[in-house]
Amino acid sequence: xxxxxxxxxxxxxxxxxxxxxxxxxxxxxxxxxxxxxxxxxxxxxxxxxxxxxxxxxxxxxxxxxxxxxxxxxxxxxxxxxxxxxxxxxxxxxxxxxxxxxxxxxxxxxxxxxxxxxxxxxxxxxxxxxxxxxxxxxxxxxxxxxxxxxxxxxxxxxxxxxxxxxxxxxxxxxxxxxxxxxxxxxxxxxxxxxxxxxxxxxxxxxxxxxxxxxxxxxxxxxxxxxxxxxxxxxxxxxxxxxxxxxxxxxxxxxxxxxxxxxxxxxxxxxxxxxxxxxxxxxxxxxxxxxxxxxxxxxxxxxxxxxxxxxxxxxxx
Amino acid sequence: xxxxxxxxxxxxxxxxxxxxxxxxxxxxxxxxxxxxxxxxxxxxxxxxxxxxxxxxxxxxxxxxxxxxxxxxxxxxxxxxxxxxxxxxxxxxxxxxxxxxxxxxxxxxxxxxxxxxxxxxxxxxxxxxxxxxxxxxxxxxxxxxxxxxxxxxxxxxxxxxxxxxxxxxxxxxxxxxxxxxxxxxxxxxxxxxxxxxxxxxxxxxxxxxxxxxxxxxxxxxxxxxxxxxxxxxxxxxxxxxxxxxxxxxxxxxxxxxxxxxxxxxxxxxxxxxxxxxxxxxxxxxxxxxxxxxxxxxxxxxxxxxxxxxxxxxxxx
Numbered sequence: 019x020x021x022x023x024x025x026x027x028x029x030x031x032x033x034x035x036x037x038x039x040x041x042x043x044x045x046x047x048x049x050x051x052x053x054x055x056x057x058x059x060x061x062x063x064x065x066x067x068x069x070x071x072x073x074x075x076x077x078x079x080x081x082x083x084x085x086x087x088x089x090x091x092x093x094x095x096x097x098x099x100x101x102x103x104x105x106x107x108x109x110x111x112x113x114x115x116x117x118x119x120x121x122x123x124x125x126x127x128x129x130x131x132x133x134x135x136x137x138x139x140x141x142x143x144x145x146x147x148x149x150x151x152x153x154x155x156x157x158x159x160x161x162x163x164x165x166x167x168x169x170x171x172x173x174x175x176x177x178x179x180x181x182x183x184x185x186x187x188x189x190x191x192x193x194x195x196x197x198x199x200x201x202x203x204x205x206x207x208x209x210x211x212x213x214x215x216x217x218x219x220x221x222x223x224x225x226x227x228x229x230x231x232x233x234x235x236x237x238x239x240x241x242x243x244x245x246x247x248x249x250x251x252x253x254x255x256x257x258x259x260x261x262x263x264x265x266x267x268x269x270x271x272x273x274x275x276x277x278x279x280x281x282x283x284x285x286x287x288x289x290x291x292x293x294x295x296x297x298x299x300x301x302x303x304x305x306x307x308x309x310x311x312x313x314x315x316x317x318x319x320x321x322x323x324x325x326x327x328x329x330x331x332x333x
Numbered sequence: 334x335x336x337x338x339x340x341x342x343x344x345x346x347x348x349x350x351x352x353x354x355x356x357x358x359x360x361x362x363x364x365x366x367x368x369x370x371x372x373x374x375x376x377x378x379x380x381x382x383x384x385x386x387x388x389x390x391x392x393x394x395x396x397x398x399x400x401x402x403x404x405x406x407x408x409x410x411x412x413x414x415x416x417x418x419x420x421x422x423x424x425x426x427x428x429x430x431x432x433x434x435x436x437x438x439x440x441x442x443x444x445x446x447x448x449x450x451x452x453x454x455x456x457x458x459x460x461x462x463x464x465x466x467x468x469x470x471x472x473x474x475x476x477x478x479x480x481x482x483x484x485x486x487x488x489x490x491x492x493x494x495x496x497x498x499x500x501x502x503x504x505x506x507x508x509x510x511x512x513x514x515x516x517x518x519x520x521x522x523x524x525x526x527x528x529x530x531x532x533x534x535x536x537x538x539x540x541x542x543x544x545x546x547x548x549x550x551x552x553x554x555x556x557x558x559x560x561x562x563x564x565x566x567x568x569x570x571x572x573x574x575x576x577x578x579x580x581x582x583x584x585x586x587x588x589x590x591x592x593x594x595x596x597x598x599x600x601x602x603x604x605x606x607x608x609x610x611x612x613x614x615x616x617x618x619x620x621x622x623x624x625x626x627x628x629x630x631x632x633x634x635x636x637x638x639x640x641x642x643x644x645x646x647x648x
Binding site: 097105153167169174175176177178179180181182183184185186187188191199200201265268269270271272273274275276277302303305306307308310 | 412420468482484489490491492493494495496497498499501502503506514515516580583584585586587588589590591592617618620621622623625
């Protein structure tokens with residue numbers, strides 16, 4: 019007699035402070051989500067043990083056996099190759115680690131691992147701003163700028179996990195400050211949350227133009243709030259931001275010609291106004307074959323990673 | 334009784350002047366190659382008929398039936414989508430044309446169509462400078478700059494055939510002349526054969542510095558010949574060329590993180606010296622995950638297209 023088993027998959031998104039976990043149905047319904055702290059002591063050597071323990075405990079509570087679990091997807095903040103090997107995740111204290119193999123050993127479950135930004139992109143394709151598309155680029159504008167390039171439904175991880183590192187596209191020849199990566203003039207230096215603050219501060223220092231940004235704390239949020247309030251200086255900053263991001267995305271379009279760009283990360287909370295500034299300049303820099311690419315906001319916020327991780331094992 | 338049939342495939346590479354044709358074994362041995370003129374009259378409406386006639390005639394001469402032929406691959410100079418639809422091939426007089434369907438109708442054979450530069454890239458992966466690699470970028474430095482991006486052995490054609498258009502990556506903010514595509518500051522404006530001539534002429538006009546490039550005709554070949562002869566002005570031009578191309582390729586590396594860049598086209602006849610200038614600046618602009626990408630020269634020359642077209646039907 020054939021009994022149809024309930025089947026689930028786990029998604030884990032490992033961040034520098036917390037590990038987000040989710041239990042999903044194969045259709046993409048989230049059954050439960052929770053968080054555990056990221057234990058960075060001993061070079062992060064307890065992180066995978068903690069994930070395995072969390073998964074086992076959840077399976078026990080729900081009375082799920084290995085047969086109920088399709089697999090575990092996991093994202094880490096560092097380059098991850100096709101075999102699930104992480105090449106340094108500085109924020110976790112990891113050197114080179116075969117995360118996929120190790121988590122498989124610890125759980126006895128099928129495991130797929132990937133880079134956190136790439137996996138978040140997959141999540142947005144599955145159930146977020148990129149739903150319905152198979153050729154897309156997801157850009158995450160947070161403290162840094164991450165990206166995920168998806169072609170025909172598959173994330174481009176690259177030969178050493180360096181695919182989708184669009185924050186480090188060289189975009190400005192005249193930069194004097196050094197990016198976190200060691201180069202100068204990376205897209206991230208102008209379009210991340212900190213990059214927007216840099217642009218705003220440079221503009222504020224340039225002259226005495228009146229602005230509601232003067233005197234208070236300058237953040238990506240206060241800049242875009244000021245834009246919405248019609249602040250002329252903030253609008254100049256938004257134009258600069260839009261031109262830089264558009265140049266970078268027009269470049270990406272020359273490589274993969276995506277159907278849609280999905281913009282997420284904390285900065286994207288500014289909403290549609292942010293897309294307007296990017297679209298305006300995109301038209302100016304893009305090669306004609308990619309002129310009609312759509313721009314959408316990401317939808318899943320911080321949950322994109324667990325969605326994408328779960329999706330990874332369903333492929 | 335099972336008789337093992339001899340199996341072959343055809344590759345066709347449609348250029349503005351001639352159509353190159355090749356008959357291949359599935360293992361990639363070339364049985365015959367030949368050319369027919371590209372008839373551009375009547376908006377190029379005889380081109381596919383001519384290819385079909387050439388194929389039929391070759392089959393007849395060799396006593397091959399449809400069962401002997403795996404298929405026909407064909408490349409056209411314009412954006413081609415996944416279904417083999419060409420979106421304007423200006424050099425052939427074509428508007429939007431379902432080349433794959435039409436050539437299938439004319440031959441009765443399985444047909445796969447793609448963009449010529451993308452297909453040349455596939456050829457170089459199969460039997461050329463990229464042999465043995467599956468994640469590569471082929472750059473063709475000819476009259477223009479074409480490209481082919483290959484991920485996991487498959488060409489990235491993009492949603493509207495605009496994948497691998499790396500000649501139109503925006504690379505220079507201070508350009509005043511307009512590129513063939515209508516934008517300003519495209520990679521092609523500095524690294525194509527004509528781009529190198531522009532760089533050289535601008536440098537020659539700048540001052541009176543002695544150079545063997547003065548007085549004679551300036552071409553990409555004379556520039557690199559002068560470089561090899563130690564001409565200081567030509568070396569400056571090669572440095573500029575190398576820096577522009579390196580910037581462009583470092584950008585592509587941020588998107589797909591390839592194992593190898595294969596450089597082809599007429600300009601690449603300069604040989605290893607050309608790669609030296611590119612590698613020098615690549616190190617300076619690349620994100621660390623892609624720092625170890627290899628650089629190789631293309632090997633198949635003008636035959637890359639027919640090789641790649643044939644490979645297209647073997648996938």
